[in-house]
Amino acid sequence: MTATRPPSMADVAARAGVSHQTVSRVLNSHAYVRTETRDRVQAAIDALGYRPNRAARALATARSKTLGILVTNATFFGPASTVFAIEAAARAAGYFVSIGSLPAYDVDTVRAALDQLIDQGVDGVLVVVPQKEVMDHIDRVALTVPVVAVAARADIPADSPIRYVEVDQALGSALATQHMLELGHRRLVHVAGPAGWYDADERARAYVATAAAAGVEPRLVPAGGWSAAEGYEVGKRLAAEISGGRGPTAVVAANDTLAMGLLRAFWEAGVRVPDDVSLVGFDDIDGSEFLVPSLTTVRQPFAAIGEAATHALLATEAGAAQVAAVIPPALVIRDSTAPPA
Structure with a gap:
């Protein structure tokens, strides 16, 4: 034939x-x-x-119509949702994406992952690795294509060629903390995410500043990670305090999965949410409204993040600001928060 x-x-x-x-x-x-x-x-x-014929078009135009995405552990809700949003925005703009994940965070691994994407002929790279260690390594790598990072980074080097798109993590944390204060809570705890993550650092910083501005002594309890299991371990300790009458009346969790672990620990200990303690999360993950009680949380607008990051990478205007876009989150009030008993 x-x-x-x-x-x-x-x-x-x-x-x-x-x-x-x-x-x-x-x-x-x-x-x-x-x-x-x-x-x-x-x-x-x-x-x-x-x-x-994409290969022929790339040879003719010197553009592959492909964008690279460098990502950390994509199983985390925030990075995974951001990658999905970028892919959708890139497709809408007529681009494909090629994803490279980081198995380790040393400078050689970071350089190799970037080189692999660039060797595929991508027109630019979007970095979805909101960790200080990784971005410090990327600062030391010679970049030959445009790069946009999705990270709420406060320490951007003045000479960095990287442009940044971020959700206003500090605003989101301040909204959650202020909500607790306006309900009348004065014994607050922030269950913090892992150190070295820009999002976790910004959320903790804003919690401390907002509580202190209201004359409330801020208390930070590090969870050591983002998982429900780590929230559960912290929750068992806080539940013992609450049951003893000396614990917080409100908990501001660094993300929704930590809040899920806290809810489980509180339930096991007979600590009622929100009767005995109010709880707020961050992210508004799928299903958070179906928890018992439904979870008050901060919603991150991932579709807007993907569009802004893709636009920032494709835009070539001279003199563009290092921070290309700062996108506000929104507080979603549900049943897990109430005035203190």
Whole structure:
């Protein structure tokens, strides 16, 4: 049996009754193509099953229409949701993505992961690794393509070529803390995320500042990580304090999975939420509204993050600010918070 060749751009042009150049303009979303001509070319593409030769286009245009994404542990809700949002925004802009994950956080691993993405001919790299150690390593790597990082980084080097997009983590934490204060709570605890993560650091910093500004002594309890299991271990200790009448009346958790672990520990100890202690999380993960009680939390607008990060990478305007976008989160009030008994 003789193999048939795949349809070419010339085949599309012949079927649509237009020139090769017109097909090219349609494929590249050129503005100056009449609607009826564009529809006729698209109908020919669909009928023939034509697929553009991306390798040939990259050689002709010096652009691969592919963006690289460098990501840390993508099983965490925040990074995973950010990667998904970037992929959706890139696809909407006509780009594919290539993802490289970091198995370790030393400078050689970071350099190798970046080099692998760049060697694939990506037009730019989006870094979804909100950890100080990793970004410090990236600062020491020579960058040959545009790079945008999604991180709430306060210590950006003045000469860094990297542009940043961030959710205002400090604002989100301040909203959660202020909510507790406005309910009348004065014995507050912040269950903090892992040290060295920009998000965790910003959330803890804003909690301390907001509580102190209200004349409330801030208390930080490190969880050591982001997981429900780590929240559960902290929750057992706090539950013992609450049961003894000396614990907090409100807990501000660094994320929703920590809050889930806290809820389990409180339930096991007979500590009622929100009757005995109010609880707020951060992220608004899927299902947080179906917990018992439903979880008050801070919602991160991941779709907006993906769009802003992709736009910042594709934009080439001169003199662009290092921080390309700061996106506000929103407090979502549910049943896990109430005035102190």
